[in-house]
Amino acid sequence: MHKKEAIVHLLEKYQSGRLSAEEKQLLERWYLASLKAQPFQIEEDTSFDTLRAEIWEAIMHNVHPNNPVVYVRPYRWLSAVASVVTTFFIAALGYWLFFLNNNAVYITKTAAVEEVKKVMLPDSSIVWLNAQSTIKYKKDFADGRNVILEGEGYFEVKKDPSSPFKIESGDIETQVLGTSFNIKAFPRERSVDVIVKSGKVKVGKRGEDRVYYLVANDHLSYQTSSQISVEKTAADDAVAWASGRLQFTEKNLKEIAAVLSRWYGKEIIIIGNNLDKCIYTAVFDQNVRLEEVLDIISSVNNLTVKYDKEGKRVQISGKGC
Template structure:
């Protein structure tokens, strides 16, 4: 059997016992799923082959590999010519099943796979190309998270091997960004202008909150994890699922979209989900509730969370303490609140990952 990377026809998959067992019994699920999602064209071919395997539901047989391959070839030839060359009563049981399948599912297969391929997979590239605003793309090729500040003062911690596309300015009555990979979002509040994160097959709608989206193209699931506030997770309008109305998530809840069967799973307590706990980032582990805390400790917490460097007049602020809640605020808003609390002559400047606090001391 040739390597699966060389498969170009449906019968290549149908003659692969490992593929059949994956479709029918979920064996080697991750192995096949990740390989399938590497290419939209491959996903279309796999989807068609899956329809055949699931529709036939052929039991174990004692036919030889050569007989099976010959039967498969006969059936595929029939698809190409839209007719069965031999009388059905002269075929073996395998060929009878295939001939019946041809009559019953050829039209359905063509409609599902050829006419609506996005029902299988929607890529970051597809989404970005449809946007007409003119987007800025940020790619994190480093080995640590990158901080991105958006035009509305929302902030995003973009993880390595991830991409984010966003407009220079948010126009109209909504804010939209596109993610491939993983990012932690803290969205500035604007009830009149909801914020949308498009991540492959999943759309997250939010008005002002913090949450994490994991949508790597090579992984079998897309996940949205809420830290503060409330979000609504929906399937992309081109994906047909039984959850069209979306799922509402509260703090410490999550939604998992399973690409294999286009279904959603709501996780009511992320502490009970080991994969989600294992993937928790530093910013999600830190508390931003401060009660009579030295300002320099608050700055240290922010540096740890956002991987930024904060310079400030240490002598002037060494006796400054603060009580405040910064949990549901993006980084620019956190800095603004701190500066306002210290006094009217305190302000901050931000250049990439460098933050400078200008102050003559606290009131």
């Protein structure tokens, strides 16, 4: 990807609310290199007028650093800029401002630690967000039924044959007409899991032609190494969290620790190579304290559980299975 294409791509991601912290820094560095001015922070709620004023002031300061900033009439704004910056910067800046001035408002919903948040979408579809998960979509579905999911969400999509429902989660895009399914896509886990409870969904990697059609109890797993597998699973177990349960069916201690860590917002460290061999089947109410859950799990295989003084880190050790 050429430099110009890369910058335009970042501007598009900023407009859609998908710009990461690292990408924001990259965009700011590009801005500094273009203007040789002081940086300003790109905030998610920055208005068009505010952003335009900041950029214009920086440009004028760079061209006439000892003179006060003089503002020109709005219809002459871009022509004035054209006289003081490079052609490339004008092209990219104009592209950016065009989208900022014409974009729809993005709605963002996030579930906190130990919370399952129910979200009613503009088309009356419903999504349950698991702890530490976020969903973004344009107000009133301005550009169609499209959402961006980071984390885990259980969807019940209202049927509308004329308007497919699309979910972007990392590299994976899931498309449905009306069904219920679960998507898990936590960035740190570097994987995406799609499990269908009812109906039929189409799943594929963005930018590729190959797609997978999933039906009830199908489980598609995608790893960032581009490995995709599909197998049968118990969908009811996978979506138990949406009903207030922490449910584990033949899961090893590492898998259980990952779920508990997200739900309770604690770092859980497992010490011992053989502990991954310990397999558990259990169901807990989500209102139960972490200490109670770990007491029960540790008693099965005589494991040792230690908590740090701040209560943010838990260590599990033992001989294993």
